[in-house]
Amino acid sequence: MCTRFLWSSVGTPGAGNVLVGRSMDWFEDTHTQLAVRPRGAERQSAPGDPGSFTWVSEFGSIVCLMYGEIAVDGLNEAGLQVSGLYLAESDYGVRDTARPGLALAQAIQCLLDRFANVTDAVAWLTSSGVQIIPLDIGGKPGTGHIALADRSGDSAIIEFVAGELTVHHGTDYTVMANSPLYEEQLELERRYAGLGGNDPLPGGTDSPDRFARAAFYSSRLPHTTSGREAAAYVFSVIRNASAPFGTADPVRPNVSTTRWRTVADLTAGRYFFESTTNPNVVWAELASFDLAPGPETRFDPQSSLAVSGEVNAQFAAA
Structure with missing residues (x-):
């Protein structure tokens, strides 16, 4: 389920336009909506958990809401982009309520709300001792890993292995998919021709x-x-790394049909969305929204065949 990559358009990290492409592969329609979330919103990390904490959003953002509820991908006004991808091997450890708890359903939004760049987000994840709390998504185990990118071309892959945080941070870590764990993915990649090996x-x-x-x-x-x-x-590229209809494996949710794709232009603040059940690409210009404190607005990108192109005017109060 899902693929992500980071690319800078003039070749060196941060040069030209910095973009992230990602696909969302899942076993059923995710009924995803786009939401623009302004600054000043107060949120809670894990309602009902003893280690829950609150924060107030410092940055406005645009996010993809899986099932209309769970932020799984997004871009904030500072140019920080965050993606959550499925990872069956994630192990967040037995809940230690002495540590701050962050529900996986809130993790992407928390990072977008609070941080302007990858370095600051990684520093908080490393120093806070925060523990991710998993969830069920559509009746499937909700475990995942997180990718971050910013306008400088910086990148980080965040995983939890045997209850411990692991971080791959730097401009070399541009690609992420699903299983196995990231270090093993890097080893597998080197087997192929053009990537260090000889396999086709x-x-x-x-x-x-x-x-x-x-x-x-x-x-x-x-x-x-x-x-x-x-x-x-x-x-x-992200279309080439997608899974067509008819290729899903009902036993393994990490081999599922691609439901949608996004391309985030971190430099321009432009966020593209493409549904695989709708022949149109839509996009939003984040800088053109009023991100001052106020209600969030939403748009259903699959609501009509007639809607395509820039859709800022289509967002309405939730």
Whole structure:
């Protein structure tokens, strides 16, 4: 389930337009909505948990709400982008209520609300001792890992292994998929031609196959100073790393049909969304929204075949 990669359009990290492409693969329609969330909202990390804490959003953001409730991907006004991807091997440990608790359903929004860049987010995750609390998503175990990126081209992959936080932080960590754990994915990647090995580039929908294709093709994208071309190039790669209808495995939710794709332009503050059940691409210009404290607004990107292009005016009060 899901693939993500980070790319800077002029070749070096942070140069040109910095973009993140991600796919959402799942066993059923996720009924995803787009939400613009302004500054000043107070949220709670894990209602009912003794280690729950509150915060007030410092940055406005646009997010994808899976099932209309769970923020699984988004971009904030400072240019921080955060994605949550499925990872069956995640182990958050037995709940220690002496540690602050953060429900997985709130993790993406928490990071978008509070941090302007990857370094600050990683510093808090490392120093706070925060413990992720899993959830069920659509009747499936909700365990995952988190990818962060910012306008400088910085990146981090966050996983919890045997209850301990593991962090891969730096501009080299541009691609993420699902199982196995990230360190093992990096080893598998090196088997393929053009990535350090001799095996032919795989064409399947398993996570290591998608990881390898995203790494291979994103490293060969032509340079461009055009934001329009850069977004198109990123779409071309994330579509190649997607899973067509008919390829899902009912036993393994990490091998599922691609339900939607996003391309976030961190430099321009532009957020594209493409549903695989709708032939149109829509996008929102985050800088054009009023992100002062107030109610959030939402848009259903699958609501109509007639809607395409820039959709800021389609967002309405939730």
